[in-house]
Amino acid sequence: MIDSGSTATRRISRTSLVVALALCLALAGCGDSVAPPSLPIGSHRAATHVVAPGETIYHIATEYGVSVGRLMAANGISDPRDLRVGQVLTIPGGDRGASIGTASSGVRRYTGARSSRQFQWPVQNGVVSSGFGIRNGAMHDGVDIAAPAGTPVYAADSGVVIFSGTLHGYGNTVIIRHDDDYATVYGHNERNLVSEGTRVARGQEISEIGRSGRTTGANLHFEVRRDNVAENPLAYLPDPASSDRISFAAAGGS
Incomplete structure (x- = not known):
């Protein structure tokens, strides 16, 4: 409470x-x-994504239709600049192709x-x-x-x-x-x-x-x-x- x-x-x-x-x-x-994003609130499906050269946390979040904050929290990222090529990210409630306008x-x-x-x-x-x-x-x-x-x-x-x-x-x-x-x-x-x-x-x-x-x-x-x-x-x-x-x-x- x-x-x-x-x-x-x-x-x-x-x-x-x-x-x-x-x-x-x-x-x-x-x-x-x-x-608004196309994925509804309350969706808990998880996907993974391997970071490719040139990708940013913002581009990946957009690709999967999740918020930057949720993506960072799910992967223990405190600074978006810490993203590494080859890093495997968990995409909470994410689905490739579900985009934000x-x-x-x-x-x-x-x-x-x-x-x-x-x-x-x-x-x-x-x-x-x-x-x-x-x-x-x-x-x-x-x-x-x-x-x-x-x-x-x-x-x-x-x-x-x-x-x-x-x-x-x-x-x-x-x-x-x-x-x-x-x-x-x-x-x-x-x-x-x-x-x-x-x-x-x-x-x-x-x-x-x-x-x-x-x-x-x-x-x-x-x-x-x-x-x-x-x-x-x-x-x-x-x-x-x-x-x-x-x-x-x-x-x-x-």
């Missing part, structure tokens, strides 16, 4: 997630768009299998302008939802705020830890409305959409992570009903 374990354990969890976000941004340009594909409605764990949309009115996956050789670990600056941002589920501050690239950011080792990330805020250690309820306003950090316009950068590994947020969000004010753009995002 959220509050189980010692204070030291909770501090380590908070620190490791913030460090993971910073490392992701530095190495792969997180906070920048693509369509590019920015030119636009952002499509999610049609894959949805996770049994469902969050609520963090905004009530916006346009999904950038999807989860590889873009220009870099991993985008969440989705961007464009809306006017000042638009309310809501907690996708109940939990405890483990970070409320500024992260390089992400700007003003709130991170909430939920049960079952999940966390959600809310970046580019105009201002944060909650502080670290605060318990928040599902649907509680936690920030306002803004342009802080590295972004091309006012939007929310939203991530869903489990054990610090980024997952496709659209697999964890309900399909917007016709009455909802959530739509999908052809291209764009931060």
Whole structure:
């Protein structure tokens, strides 16, 4: 549960997630768009791949339709530059030919299998302008939802705020830890409305959409992570009903 374990354990969890976000941004340009991967969340099939000359961790992840973070975690890789020719990689849930779209594909409605764990949309009115996956050789670990600056941002589920501050690239950011080792990330805020250690309820306003950090316009950068590994947020969000004010753009995002 959220509050189980010692204070030291909770501090380590908070620190490791913030460090993971910073490392992701530095190495792969997180906070920048693509369509969802074709492999559904929850697929546990594993394949192997022998690294060939000239290949990078990002190209291999794209080829098999898995996230860079998951591929690195499955192989104990902390630095993508450590990849060696001839190295045999385990591809978690991977399948050659299952690819992730590019920015030119636009952002499509999610049609894959949805996770049994469902969050609520963090905004009530916006346009999904950038999807989860590889873009220009870099991993985008969440989705961007464009809306006017000042638009309310809501907690996708109940939990405890483990970070409320500024992260390089992400700007003003709130991170909430939920049960079952999940966390959600809310970046580019105009201002944060909650502080670290605060318990928040599902649907509680936690920030306002803004342009802080590295972004091309006012939007929310939203991530869903489990054990610090980024997952496709659209697999964890309900399909917007016709009455909802959530739509999908052809291209764009931060």
